[in-house]
Amino acid sequence: MKPLSVSALAVLGAISRSVRYGFDIMDATGLPSGTVYPVLGRLERDGYVRSKWESQGIAQREKRPPRRYYEITAAGARALAESAEHYRTLGARLGISPRRTPTTK
Amino acid sequence: MMGDELSRDARAVYDRCMRIVHVARVVVPERRRDDWTREWSGELWYRALLLDRSRGSDRHAVRRLVVRTMGVFPHALWTLTDEMRIDPMLQDLKYAIRGIVKRPAFAALVVATLALGIGANTAMFSIVHSVLLRPLPYERPDALVYMYGGFKQNSQAMVSPPDYLDYRDRNSVFSSLAGRTVYGTAIITGSDEPERVQSSIATANFFSTLGVKPYRGRVFLPEEERGDHAVAILSYGLWQRRYAGDARIIGTTIPIDGRPHTVIGIMPPVLDRTMDVQIWRPIPFGLDEMSVRRFHFLRLVGRLKPGVTIAQAQRHMDAIARDLAAQYPENESWHLNLVPYRDVVIGGVGPVLLVLLGAVGVVLLIACGNVASLLLARASARSGEMAVRTALGAGRSRLVRQLLTESLLLGVTAGIAGLVLGHYLLVAVRAVGDGMLPRLAEVEIDGTVLAFTFGVSLLTSLVFGAAPALHAARSDVAAMMKSLGKASTTRSAVSTRDVLVVVQVALSFVLLIGAGLLVRSLWRLQDVQTGFDPSRLVAASVSLPQTKYKTRDAEVRFWDQVFERVRAIPGVESVAATTLFPLRGGGDTYFYIEGQPPATDADRMNATPAIATEDYFTTMRIPLIAGRVFNAADRSDGAGVMIVSDALARRLFPGASALGKRLVVDFGKPFVGEIIGVVGDVRIYGQANDAPEMMYFTGRQPNAGWGMGFGNLATRVRGDPDAIVSQLRAVVRSLDPDVPLSAIQTVESILYDSVAAPRFRTQLLVGFAAVALILAVVGLYGMLAYSVTQRSREMGIRMALGARPTAVFRMVVRQGMMLVVVGIVLGVIGAIAATRLLAAQLFAVTPRDPAVFVVVATALTMAGLAACIVPARRATKADPIAALRLE
Numbered sequence: 001m002k003p004l005s006v007s008a009l010a011v012l013g014a015i016s017r018s019v020r021y022g023f024d025i026m027d028a029t030g031l032p033s034g035t036v037y038p039v040l041g042r043l044e045r046d047g048y049v050r051s052k053w054e055s056q057g058i059a060q061r062e063k064r065p066p067r068r069y070y071e072i073t074a075a076g077a078r079a080l081a082e083s084a085e086h087y088r089t090l091g092a093r094l095g096i097s098p099r100r101t102p103t104t105k
Numbered sequence: 106m107m108g109d110e111l112s113r114d115a116r117a118v119y120d121r122c123m124r125i126v127h128v129a130r131v132v133v134p135e136r137r138r139d140d141w142t143r144e145w146s147g148e149l150w151y152r153a154l155l156l157d158r159s160r161g162s163d164r165h166a167v168r169r170l171v172v173r174t175m176g177v178f179p180h181a182l183w184t185l186t187d188e189m190r191i192d193p194m195l196q197d198l199k200y201a202i203r204g205i206v207k208r209p210a211f212a213a214l215v216v217a218t219l220a221l222g223i224g225a226n227t228a229m230f231s232i233v234h235s236v237l238l239r240p241l242p243y244e245r246p247d248a249l250v251y252m253y254g255g256f257k258q259n260s261q262a263m264v265s266p267p268d269y270l271d272y273r274d275r276n277s278v279f280s281s282l283a284g285r286t287v288y289g290t291a292i293i294t295g296s297d298e299p300e301r302v303q304s305s306i307a308t309a310n311f312f313s314t315l316g317v318k319p320y321r322g323r324v325f326l327p328e329e330e331r332g333d334h335a336v337a338i339l340s341y342g343l344w345q346r347r348y349a350g351d352a353r354i355i356g357t358t359i360p361i362d363g364r365p366h367t368v369i370g371i372m373p374p375v376l377d378r379t380m381d382v383q384i385w386r387p388i389p390f391g392l393d394e395m396s397v398r399r400f401h402f403l404r405l406v407g408r409l410k411p412g413v414t415i416a417q418a419q420r421h422m423d424a425i426a427r428d429l430a431a432q433y434p435e436n437e438s439w440h441l442n443l444v445p446y447r448d449v450v451i452g453g454v455g456p457v458l459l460v461l462l463g464a465v466g467v468v469l470l471i472a473c474g475n476v477a478s479l480l481l482a483r484a485s486a487r488s489g490e491m492a493v494r495t496a497l498g499a500g501r502s503r504l505v506r507q508l509l510t511e512s513l514l515l516g517v518t519a520g521i522a523g524l525v526l527g528h529y530l531l532v533a534v535r536a537v538g539d540g541m542l543p544r545l546a547e548v549e550i551d552g553t554v555l556a557f558t559f560g561v562s563l564l565t566s567l568v569f570g571a572a573p574a575l576h577a578a579r580s581d582v583a584a585m586m587k588s589l590g591k592a593s594t595t596r597s598a599v600s601t602r603d604v605l606v607v608v609q610v611a612l613s614f615v616l617l618i619g620a621g622l623l624v625r626s627l628w629r630l631q632d633v634q635t636g637f638d639p640s641r642l643v644a645a646s647v648s649l650p651q652t653k654y655k656t657r658d659a660e661v662r663f664w665d666q667v668f669e670r671v672r673a674i675p676g677v678e679s680v681a682a683t684t685l686f687p688l689r690g691g692g693d694t695y696f697y698i699e700g701q702p703p704a705t706d707a708d709r710m711n712a713t714p715a716i717a718t719e720d721y722f723t724t725m726r727i728p729l730i731a732g733r734v735f736n737a738a739d740r741s742d743g744a745g746v747m748i749v750s751d752a753l754a755r756r757l758f759p760g761a762s763a764l765g766k767r768l769v770v771d772f773g774k775p776f777v778g779e780i781i782g783v784v785g786d787v788r789i790y791g792q793a794n795d796a797p798e799m800m801y802f803t804g805r806q807p808n809a810g811w812g813m814g815f816g817n818l819a820t821r822v823r824g825d826p827d828a829i830v831s832q833l834r835a836v837v838r839s840l841d842p843d844v845p846l847s848a849i850q851t852v853e854s855i856l857y858d859s860v861a862a863p864r865f866r867t868q869l870l871v872g873f874a875a876v877a878l879i880l881a882v883v884g885l886y887g888m889l890a891y892s893v894t895q896r897s898r899e900m901g902i903r904m905a906l907g908a909r910p911t912a913v914f915r916m917v918v919r920q921g922m923m924l925v926v927v928g929i930v931l932g933v934i935g936a937i938a939a940t941r942l943l944a945a946q947l948f949a950v951t952p953r954d955p956a957v958f959v960v961v962a963t964a965l966t967m968a969g970l971a972a973c974i975v976p977a978r979r980a981t982k983a984d985p986i987a988a989l990r991l992e
Contacts, residue, residue, distance in 0.1 A: 023148045026173065033176025038183035045187065059147075063110040064154060067147035068140075 004048075004083040007031055011039045012072065012080045015049055020069035040070060048076030111150075112157050118167050119153040122174040129177040134188040141184060145177060193503070197510040204511060211483065215476050216519045218883075221876060222465075222472030223523025223562050228530035229465040231554045233458050241447060242375045244316025245408075249446035250279075250415055252405035252422075256438045263287075263401035264441065266390060268429060269308075272405070272441065275425050278418040279407035283307065283314040284388070286402050290815070291384050292648050292845055293347070294360045299845035301648045302343060302383035304361075309387060312372075314408050322355040322370030329387040336387060337366040341374040343383040361386075363652030363843075379450055398435050406446065419443045457866055460942050464619065464873045467612045469561065471877050473568065474605045475884040480512060481602055482891045509567070516566020520559050524550070537865060602888050603924055609884045610928025611935055613877035614965055618936040619943055620874035621957040622950055623867040629949040630860055635687065636787035636796060638726035641678075642852040643826045644686055645818045645833055648845055657741070660813045661804055663840065664718065670836040671820060674829055678821045681724040684810060685715035686817035687789040687852075696800065698757060699767040699777060712753055712798040713789070714770065716810040719803075722748075722784055724819050730754075732764045732782035735803040739781075745806055747778030753798035754783045770800065776808040791859045793948050819852075826851045866946065878965070881928075882972045889921045889976040897983045905985035917977035918970070925969035929962055 004012060007029075014028040026036050043049045049070045059066040072080070111119060126145045133141045152170055156163070189199045205212040243249060254264040264272075264284065273282045284307070291304035309325040312318070320341055329336060337359070339348070348354045358365040361384060372385070394400055409418055419441075426440035484491075491504055528550055647667070654660050664682055671680040693711040703709045719735045721727075730751055739746050747768065754763035763780045770776045778800075786796035802809035822829055830849050837846045893900070900913055940952035950957075 021148065021151075022144070023152055023173070033173040034179035035176075037176060037180035041180075041183055041187060053143075062154075064150045065143065065147045067151055068144040 003086040004079060005039075006087075007035050008039050008043060009080070009083050009087070011036060012043060012048060012076055013084075015070050016072045016077065016080055020071070021067055022070075025070075043076065044070070048073060048079050111153055115153040115157045118156065118170060119149055122149045122153075122171060125171075125174045126177050129181040132178075132181040133184050137184050137188070141181070145174075149174065193506075197507045198514065200507060201511040201514045205514065211479065212515060212518075215479055215515050216522055218472045218475050218479075218880060219516065219519030219562065219566075220522035220526055221880070222469035223520055224526030224530055225465045225873065225876065226469050226561060227523060227527025227550065227554060227557070228534060229458075229462050230557050231527070231531055231550050232534065233462050234554055234557075235549070237451060237455055237458060241379065241450060243446075246447060247445075248409045248411075249315065250407045250409060250418060251444045251446045251449040252407060253442040253444065254401050254403075255440050255442045260442050264403045264405055265398045265401045266388065266395040266403060267398050268401075268436070268439070269403050269405060270390070271429055272422065272425055275428075276418075276421060278410060278413045278421045280410045281310055281314040282405060282407040283311040284403040284405045285311055286388075287404050290648065291361050291386075292363070292650050292843075293384070294363065294650070294843050299650075299843050300347070301646065301845045301847045303381050304384035304386065305380075305382040306386050306388045311385075311406070314406055316408075317373060317376055319370040320373040321352055322368070324370055325385075325387040330390050332391050333389055334387055335364060335366045336369045337361055338370040338372060338385040339368060340372050340377050340383045340385075342377045344371045363650040398433055405441070407443075415443055415445060456942065457946060460619070460946070461866065461869055461873070463939075463942075464616055464870055467616055468873050468877050468880070471609045471612050471880045471884070474609045475880050475887070476515075477568075478602050478605045478884055478888060482887070484508070512566045513563070516562045517559075519566070520562030523562065534869075537868070602891075606881075606885050606888050606924045607928045607931065609881040610925055610965065610969070611931035613874070613881040614929055614932025614961065615935045615939050616870070616874040616877045617961045617965065618932075618940060618957060620867070620871040621961050622940060622943055622947055622952065622954060623863070623870050625954060625957055626947045626950045627860065627863055627867045630792050630863060633788065633792040635792065635856065636727060636785050637687065639852040639856050641822050641824075641826050642725070643818075643820045643822065643829065643833070643849065644852050644855060645820075645849040646686075646847045647682075647816055647818055647837060648847070649814045650843055651814060653841075653843065654814060657804065657807055657812055663844075664804070664813060664816065666840055667818065667836060668718070668720075670840070671818070671833065674832045674836070676822050676824050676829060678823055679720050679724045680818065680820045681718045681721040682813065682816045682818050683715055683717045683721050684813060684816050685713065685789065686819065687787055687855075693797075694771055696768050696770040699769050702769070712749075712800050714772075714800045714802065714810055716804045716813055716816070717748070717801045721801075721819065724821050725787075727787060728785040730783045730785060731762065732780070734782055734784075735801075739803045740805050741807055743806075745776055745778040745809065746781045746803065747809070748782040748784055748801040749780055750786050750796070750799035750801075751783055752786050752796060753800065754780075756798065768800070770809075772808055772811060774808050776802075776806075778802065778809065792856075793860075793863075818846075826853075863946070863948070878968060882968045885921060885924065885969055886972040886976065888924075889917065889973055890979070892920070893917060893976040893980045897980070900980050900983035901985045901987060904981075904983060910981035913981050913983070914977045917980045918973045921973035921976075922966075922969060925966060929965060932965075933958065933962070 003009075010029040010031060011025055014025045017028075019025050019028040022033070022036060022040065025031075025040075026033055029036070031039075040049065040051075044051055049072055051068050051070050053066050053068055056066060123146060126142060126149070130138060130142055149170070156166055156170070159166070189196060241249065252264065253260060254262040254268075256262060266284075269282075269284045276282060286306045289304045289306065290301050293300050293302060307325070309327045309330050312324045319338070322338070324338065325336070335358075339354070344350060344354065352371075354368050355370065356367065358367050360366070366386070376382075388403075389395060407418070409415070422441045422443065426436070430436040430439060494504065495501070531550065649660060649663060654663060667682075668680050671677055694714050695709045695711050697703055697710060717735065719737065722729060722734050731754075732748070734748065735746065747770075749757075749763055749768075757763065757768075758766060763783055765779060767777055767779050770778060784799075784801070787799065788794060788796045789799075790797065804810065804813040818833070820829065820833065833849065834846055837844055903913060904910070936958070937953060944952045
């Protein structure tokens with residue numbers, strides 16, 4: 001399997017930690033919106049995340065339009081683990097200690 | 106949908122962001138558009154809510170939100186590219202873009218060729234649209250009728266005020282009938298430098314007849330036509346220029362012709378574009394000269410009542426004219442000529458513009474031909490690719506659609522490029538052609554033109570795209586697969602291209618003939634002898650305020666002082682003045698030979714009178730043919746004297762000397778003058794018009810001419826004429842600061858300007874013809890080069906079998922020149938038919954001028970030959986070994 005790109009890894013990592021909304025993912029990863037949304041689109045197309053609309057009830061109670069949120073799929077969790085592993089190995093090979101994954105804030 | 110949960114600030118931020126979202130939205134494929142928008146609006150609303158909760162109209166947070174919103178653009182683009190993976194139409198587009206990027210030279214050639222044609226058409230159509238098609242900037246312009254006075258000898262004369270009043274009161278076809286003077290001038294003095302401006306005296310209903318409302322203030326009141334009212338309306342241009350657009354000018358007085366006038370209104374800018382009048386004053390019907398039926402100086406404008414045609418109105422006004430003629434003997438044969446107002450404004454340029462529009466249309470046709478030819482070549486070069494794709498299961502409609510997408514993309518790109526090009530062409534034409542075309546200032550690319558451009562570009566791309574696409578789709582897969590790598594071509598494709606080349610050559614031949622005729626006509630025009638020497642001659646207009654210079658003596662004294670001081674300027678050779686300067690106006694009066702008064706009014710003779718000072722003929726270098734010129738002895742107390750032009754002398758006294766004969770000339774009062782000299786003829790109406798028959802008078806004799814209150818100073822210098830302009834100004838100002846000096850110009854530049862209009866249209870047509878020639882030659886070259894490439898195997902075999910390179914060379918040249926010759930023959934036929942349209946624009950050149958035909962045919966043959974040589978040389982380089990190996 002082709003490893004995920006660094007930004008895809010960052011976005012997928014954030015979603016795996018239950019950061020679910022586009023703008024929250026930007027906050028969590030520090031990536032610009034012009035990167036996050038296309039990455040979300042690709043991840044969803046490849047089956048690593050699925051998107052849902054939050055329930056009308058919550059939105060109506062708060063008198064705002066519903067937001068779309070993203071959840072990681074089983075395939076996504078697998079890809080995340082494999083890619084993280086890939087980058088860790090790569091780092092080790094290059095002599096860089098894998099202190100943190102790029103997904104942390 | 107949502108309640109007012111957001112504060113006003115937050116709501117404003119949300120709205121601002123959503124506007125950005127809506128801009129980007131158009132890119133998003135329709136299938137995803139709603140979801141996409143909802144996702145963004147959900148997030149943005151939520152974030153706006155957070156702004157409120159953190160009590161933050163925090164600037165940084167707001168800016169960050171807006172910056173983040175900019176991410177909609179990459180997001181939207183991503184959805185589009187993602188969609189391309191699955192949507193066949195977008196796939197076609199992607200494929201087309203890739204094809205263009207892979208062959209940039211081909212695409213650039215196609216786009217440049219089309220853009221040239223489309224750009225020229227956009228510019229030309231914009232001009233035609235503004236000048237010919239768009240109605241006048243007045244209310245219901247089709248109902249407006251312009252009226253000339255007419256009598257036996259002149260159908261474009263003026264109308265007298267009493268006649269106007271009768272026509273106005275007796276007619277039942279016009280809802281409103283107005284009149285005004287044309288060609289008047291006035292002098293404005295006051296705070297600024299004195300200035301001579303165009304002025305007009307109009308009836309009170311003039312503006313309401315046109316449907317023009319004042320920009321500021323009011324128009325004339327009906328009672329201001331009676332009695333003596335010193336009120337004036339200014340044009341928008343004058344108001345802006347001289348009074349800096351200050352609205353407080355209304356109600357104040359300004360000195361006009363030495364008399365204070367109250368400014369009552371400002372006209373809207375739209376009037377400046379169609380009428381060269383800066384000062385409007387009400388017509389004083391009460392004055393004595395306003396009640397004389399012989400004094401014709403008004404032009405009329407009427408608004409037809411609904412349902413009345415111009416022909417009906419003409420019959421109706423003719424009936425009134427007959428009544429008036431029966432009532433007043435001086436009205437014999439006088440009537441009105443009704444003309445649609447639009448025709449008067451457009452003047453004679455209609456046919457010229459249509460010819461030019463036809464010419465650019467031809468350029469576009471040639472451009473399309475070239476593009477079609479290029480695409481045909483490309484299609485046959487790609488027949489292998491098409492065959493492979495068909496074999497792999499691509500349906501024919503799919504292939505056609507893909508080819509059409511490609512040409513559509515090229516067409517749209519060319520349309521955009523053409524629009525930009527057209528805009529700049531228009532800017533250039535506006536700069537060059539200022540004053541050459543009526544209403545040129547109004548010309549702009551508007552919605553109609555935009556639609557036209559894109560219509561043309563889409564139609565073009567579909568037409569030229571369809572042929573190769575159908576051709577490709579029709580082809581026999583098996584045959585093409587077989588011929589893969591052999592680079593042979595079907596005969597039918599080549600013959601289509603042959604036809605295209607022939608048509609292009611023929612069309613460019615027609616355009617070149619048109620351009621050649623205009624160039625030759627312009628040369629003839631510029632070679633015409635004017636009858637005087639324009640070199641190092643400066644002209645300037647001087648107007649003396651009537652209130653200050655009331656007598657002939659005062660005028661003469663002023664001019665004498667001017668001459669004295671101008672002569673003192675270093676570098677001045679001689680100086681003189683005349684009332685009627687060449688290329689600056691004219692006008693006739695009646696006269697008869699003493700002792701032979703005309704029996705009836707219709708037998709009266711007329712000629713053009715002018716006052717000239719003593720040194721006028723030497724300064725202008727107008728030859729003296731017989732007798733003498735004026736001198737200081739020709740005074741008011743002496744016998745009346747005059748000088749006539751050669752043409753007039755010959756007409757009046759054929760075979761005899763005119764000297765010593767006496768003429769009685771009508772200047773209101775009769776003036777009797779003895780002919781003391783005969784001078785050469787001068788083309789005062791420009792080179793294209795014949796020299797009028799002239800009578801010259803001296804300003805020193807009362808009743809001779811209409812005085813020298815307005816005159817043209819002619820100064821001949823030794824060095825650079827431009828150098829003395831400021832000194833001329835200083836001289837006049839030192840004599841009288843209230844006298845304006847205007848229209849200072851070297852006579853050579855006046856002459857140059859006088860042929861500006863024909864030069865302008867010649868330049869345009871030459872430009873179009875040059876573009877057509879280049880396109881046609883490129884088309885021929887491309888066709889031959891392609892054909893040589895396709896036939897390189899054949900050439901190689903021929904040479905392997907013993908053909909000499911010169912034979913191969915000749916064969917290719919012959920193939921190309923056949924097309925050129927056939928094209929020229931067709932072009933000759935086309936040109937003979939088409940150049941008749943140009944006949945009215947030609948001066949001393951017939952539309953079938955053999956010299957032009959020969960020169961153009963030779964030039965085109967040469968250009969064609971040049972286009973053949975390169976491919977022909979390449980053909981001789983074909984490698985026989987390589988050709989045989991392929992077999």
